[in-house]
Amino acid sequence: MVHKIVVHKLVYQYFFVYICTQIKEATMEKAFVYGMSVEGENFTDRVKETKRLKMDFENGINVILVSPRRIGKSSIVRKVMKEITHPKIKTVFMDIYDCKSEYDFYNRFASEVLKQTATKSEQVIENIKKFLVRLTPKIAFTPEPMSEYSFSLGITPQNYKPEEILQLPELIGKAQDVHIVVCIDEFQQVGEMPDSLTIQKRLRGVWQHQRNVSYCLFGSKKHLMTKLFQHRKMPFFQFGEMMYLDKIPTTDWVTFICSRFESQGKQISEDLAQRICETVEGNSSYVQQLAWNVLAETEKTTTEEDFNRGVDALLAQCSALFEEQVKGLTGYQMNFLRALNDGVTSDFGSKAILENYNLGSKSNVSRIKTALQDKEMIDFDNDKVYIEDPVFKIWFKRNVK
Numbered sequence: 001m002v003h004k005i006v007v008h009k010l011v012y013q014y015f016f017v018y019i020c021t022q023i024k025e026a027t028m029e030k031a032f033v034y035g036m037s038v039e040g041e042n043f044t045d046r047v048k049e050t051k052r053l054k055m056d057f058e059n060g061i062n063v064i065l066v067s068p069r070r071i072g073k074s075s076i077v078r079k080v081m082k083e084i085t086h087p088k089i090k091t092v093f094m095d096i097y098d099c100k101s102e103y104d105f106y107n108r109f110a111s112e113v114l115k116q117t118a119t120k121s122e123q124v125i126e127n128i129k130k131f132l133v134r135l136t137p138k139i140a141f142t143p144e145p146m147s148e149y150s151f152s153l154g155i156t157p158q159n160y161k162p163e164e165i166l167q168l169p170e171l172i173g174k175a176q177d178v179h180i181v182v183c184i185d186e187f188q189q190v191g192e193m194p195d196s197l198t199i200q201k202r203l204r205g206v207w208q209h210q211r212n213v214s215y216c217l218f219g220s221k222k223h224l225m226t227k228l229f230q231h232r233k234m235p236f237f238q239f240g241e242m243m244y245l246d247k248i249p250t251t252d253w254v255t256f257i258c259s260r261f262e263s264q265g266k267q268i269s270e271d272l273a274q275r276i277c278e279t280v281e282g283n284s285s286y287v288q289q290l291a292w293n294v295l296a297e298t299e300k301t302t303t304e305e306d307f308n309r310g311v312d313a314l315l316a317q318c319s320a321l322f323e324e325q326v327k328g329l330t331g332y333q334m335n336f337l338r339a340l341n342d343g344v345t346s347d348f349g350s351k352a353i354l355e356n357y358n359l360g361s362k363s364n365v366s367r368i369k370t371a372l373q374d375k376e377m378i379d380f381d382n383d384k385v386y387i388e389d390p391v392f393k394i395w396f397k398r399n400v401k
């Protein structure tokens with residue numbers, strides 16, 4: 001009997017500790033978040049852009065969102081999607097980073113549109129029967145509470161023409177009497193598919209006539225996105241409003257960083273918060289990553305040493321990736337980066353610079369530039385060239401002779 005009571009007590013105690021841990025984990029807010037889209041307390045500023053994007057969504061305007069890497073495109077789109085409460089507007093989000101071919105894309109497109117415009121799984125099945133009669137999809141019910149089912153539609157060139165799939169949101173929008181905003185992340189993938197130009201023509205050809213659907217297209221590779229949307233001869237030229245997402249202003253970051261430190265019972269001066277931001281040139285993801293490293297070094301109030309250790313930690317976290325990137329470069333490309341590192345930003349074709357940095361010929365310089373831009377290592381601001389990744393820049397200075 002006594003034995004039984006002790007066992008019961010132990011079970012209760014264990015259960016109590018387990019529940020407390022779960023509650024703590026669920027409520028413990030992260031001070032800084034990076035490497036994923038952010039929301040709530042971890043999302044700052046962007047008031048103007050949020051308002052504008054929301055207005056575009058509500059008014060059925062196509063938008064193309066462009067910015068340098070990891071500035072906050074995915075986060076702002078998800079935020080605006082959550083803010084849309086109008087009963088006649090539905091939003092669909094899809095990430096096509098892993099779609100390698102045209103039909104990969106159509107399968108992702110159709111399944112996300114079906115899932116996210118339905119309120120229940122039965123409605124998905126109903127809509128498949130109604131709009132995609134020739135399919136016999138495989139539906140699997142999953143035990144995870146977040147997605148109760150997954151399915152593969154099996155769309156192929158044999159059973160459906162591209163145009164029929166691309167019309168799906170328009171048909172659903174009409175049937176439900178709603179406007180659908182389709183947001184496609186990593187859209188530059190379309191430009192990488194075999195026979196990409198034909199695919200782009202198809203998409204544009206169908207999408208531009210739709211009444212019940214608008215699109216928000218964005219992606220992480222800025223120069224590929226620019227190629228798709230800003231060249232006159234490309235099918236998506238002037239498809240919608242180009243929106244450039246700028247860096248979050250330093251003053252907003254300072255307020256954000258100081259308050260996040262406070263939420264953890266620590267303190268950082270405005271001056272050091274500003275230096276966090278400046279060190280990584282306001283790159284949103286790196287601001288959060290460096291702030292997190294500095295916070296981890298801080299006992300109570302951040303000192304100069306804590307800040308420096310935070311920067312060292314950030315470099316250590318990135319160094320394996322940078323080493324890998326540098327390993328893949330040719331001697332000429334490295335020389336070009338050395339020139340940038342010394343502060344040269346233009347006139348690479350001049351005799352002095354060609355000789356000084358051993359860059360070969362003038363035409364070699366343009367090949368180097370294209371190759372480094374394709375690798376997303378450099379970018380252009382008017383005629384000036386710069387190293388894209390601010391942390392790579394620091395790492396290069398410290399480690400490469």
Ligand SMILES: Nc1ncnc2c1ncn2[C@@H]1O[C@H](COP(=O)(O)OP(=O)(O)OP(=O)(O)O)[C@@H](O)[C@H]1O
Nearest residue numbers: 033034035036044070071072073074075220284285
């Ligand atoms: N409004 C914001 N407030 C605070 N931090 C932000 C904000 N937007 C982005 N970040 C930070 O930047 C990181 C990257 O954000 P996000 O993934 O939205 O950028 P992205 O531009 O889509 O990146 P990629 O170019 O890789 O697709 C986030 O994990 C977060 O640390």
Ligand SMILES: [Mg+2]
Nearest residue numbers: 073074185220
């Ligand atoms: Mg993104």
